[in-house]
Amino acid sequence: MNTERLMKVLLSPVVSEKAAMAAEVGQYAFNVTSDATKPEIAKAVELLFEVQVEAVRVVNTKGKRKRFGAINGKRSDTRKAYVRLKEGQQIDFAEA
Numbered sequence: 001m002n003t004e005r006l007m008k009v010l011l012s013p014v015v016s017e018k019a020a021m022a023a024e025v026g027q028y029a030f031n032v033t034s035d036a037t038k039p040e041i042a043k044a045v046e047l048l049f050e051v052q053v054e055a056v057r058v059v060n061t062k063g064k065r066k067r068f069g070a071i072n073g074k075r076s077d078t079r080k081a082y083v084r085l086k087e088g089q090q091i092d093f094a095e096a
Helices: 003-009 017-023 038-049
Strands: 010-013 027-032 053-061 065-068 071-074 078-085
Touching: 003 038, 010 038, 017 027, 027 038, 038 053, 038 078
Parallel strands: none
Antiparallel strands: 010 027, 027 078, 053 078, 065 071
């Protein structure tokens, strides 16, 4: 896989209470590009954070239909990846 492509797969870490609780057991959540595959996500995390990935789960969320004044609109669809690391591995976002 292209290193340049892998650098663009992860958009941001998910900052939420649920993601913080999952991080305590070695599972981290990231917003990813809509066309990212599980192997690409795993390789991107391994490349950027120098850890070993055990499993990747992906969630696609449809954007809500919203009304913006007189205009009907729709929020963007999102894709989120939950990455489980091998035993003893962890990611410290303060250093990265």
